[in-house]
Amino acid sequence: MDETARRRFESFARAETDGLLRAAYLLTGDRHHAEDLVQTALAEVATRWRKVDDPAAYARRVLYTQAVSWWRRRRSRVVESLTAELPERQVPAFGEPELSMTLREALGRLTPKQRAVLILRFYEDLSETQTAARLGCRLGTVKSQTRHALRRLRQVAPELASFADPVRPASDRPAGMEVTS
Structure with missing residues (x-):
């Protein structure tokens, strides 16, 4: 990626990250998992930066399809462990x-x-x-x-x-x- 394309991608990433993160949090219910999902989506956009017509739409599509893939994998591998207390989760900032x-x-x-x-x-x-x-x-x-x-x-x-x-x-x-x- 040349310097101009890199700067355009960085500007895009700064502008879209908050919205992607909110959507990812709603999909996952976990802040850390949401951050991982956004990073994966942005990495995918970066690798195809010159080929993508609408990077924001492509990033959101990657976000949603990757979330579904992660759910499928996790469902087949998750082993639950019982604890004495429920973990605390952060409440979303809206409502x-x-x-x-x-x-x-x-x-x-x-x-x-x-x-x-x-x-x-x-x-x-x-x-x-x-x-x-x-x-x-x-x-x-x-x-x-x-x-x-x-x-x-x-x-x-x-x-x-x-x-x-x-x-x-x-x-x-x-x-x-x-x-x-």
Whole structure:
């Protein structure tokens, strides 16, 4: 990479890191894992810097697809160990702490694909078509995964049902919970 391209990539990385980190945290629920995920995405963008038309879109796609790959690998290898105390986790900086904790726990009970679709649709505020393009799947898959994920959220966390209701006016929802069609 020549000096000009390197400076452009560094500028891009500084501008996009915070947004990528927030999305990665929502995907993983763990700050350290989110940082690793962002570094992997940025490294992937750096290696293809000259070939990528839209580096921000490519970085987010790498972020989401890599997160799904990590979930698949971790699911097959994870060995749980019991401890006397639950580990403390940092609460996200947005919204009410109780709501944030409930939302994080509920998202953790969804499949990786459902979680990625909800984050892209409602946190990143992407359309169904944009979400399908980012995840490399069909529009129908995004629609069905959204429907199944919202139904599952209503089951596992009924207190979130009013926030996941597309009929409810956006002005009545807390920040970060806007629903678009």
